[in-house]
Amino acid sequence: MKLYTSSFAPNPRRVAMFIAEKAIAGIEPVLVDLAAAEHRSAPFLARNPFGRVPALELDDGRVLCETRAICTYIEGLHPQPNLMGEGFDERAFIEMADRRVELHLFAGIANCVRHTHPGLASLEQPQFADFGASQGEKMRETARWLDQELAQHPFVAGARFTIADITAYCALEFARGLMKFKPGAEGFSHLQAWRERMAERPSAARA
Numbered sequence: 379m380k381l382y383t384s385s386f387a388p389n390p391r392r393v394a395m396f397i398a399e400k401a402i403a404g405i406e407p408v409l410v411d412l413a414a415a416e417h418r419s420a421p422f423l424a425r426n427p428f429g430r431v432p433a434l435e436l437d438d439g440r441v442l443c444e445t446r447a448i449c450t451y452i453e454g455l456h457p458q459p460n461l462m463g464e465g466f467d468e469r470a471f472i473e474m475a476d477r478r479v480e481l482h483l484f485a486g487i488a489n490c491v492r493h494t495h496p497g498l499a500s501l502e503q504p505q506f507a508d509f510g511a512s513q514g515e516k517m518r519e520t521a522r523w524l525d526q527e528l529a530q531h532p533f534v535a536g537a538r539f540t541i542a543d544i545t546a547y548c549a550l551e552f553a554r555g556l557m558k559f560k561p562g563a564e565g566f567s568h569l570q571a572w573r574e575r576m577a578e579r580p581s582a583a584r585a
């Protein structure tokens with residue numbers, strides 16, 4: 379299998395962290411240079427017409443896109459350690475947490491950065507600075523919610539490490555770099571403490 383991926387991009391990082399947690403070897407990384415617009419080249423668009431990374435090319439030639447779908451596939455191939463839930467009950471609650479984080483925290487950060495940061499202007503045209511700023515505020519509302527969740531349980535979805543921690547961690551790392559967002563400095567002490575614990579995991583190291 380080949381994983382089309384990019385340096386510094388948060389969605390590929392989610393897949394990389396997921397793979398590292400499972401200690402899987404043998405998936406060949408293929409770097410796609412977003413700054414050079416390689417993801418908009420004809421060969422890449424033939425693999426993913428949406429022009430986004432990550433994309434997982436299977437051995438039979440099919441291409442699986444969308445970070446969560448790629449993780450579902452990898453979890454099926456390598457069930458342990460389980461990151462997406464054992465059985466329908468746990469799977470549903472982990473998915474709820476993961477999608478809340480993805481749709482409200484991760485997307486808010488991505489929209490804020492894409493619409494306000496000059497470095498992202500080549501990817502996001504037109505940029506709407508007011509929209510980006512408002513997304514940054516809404517993302518902070520989600521950070522407040524998550525801070526309160528983490529006051530009650532040690533991981534995003536509850537008692538154990540799951541895909542929801544990976545999604546939240548990669549989102550916050552992107553915000554730390556490009557929005558200078560530091561949860562502790564904004565009063566989210568539980569979120570900051572969780573972030574420090576996540577950063578100690580070997581899977582959190584950049585490849």
Ligand SMILES: N[C@@H](CCC(=O)N[C@@H](CS)C(=O)NCC(=O)O)C(=O)O
Nearest residue numbers: 387388389390430431432444445501
């Ligand atoms: N919904 C997609 C989003 C993928 C995505 O937006 N990837 C970014 C990198 S983190 C990208 O490829 N950006 C290129 C662009 O915006 O042109 C997923 O879950 O994988």
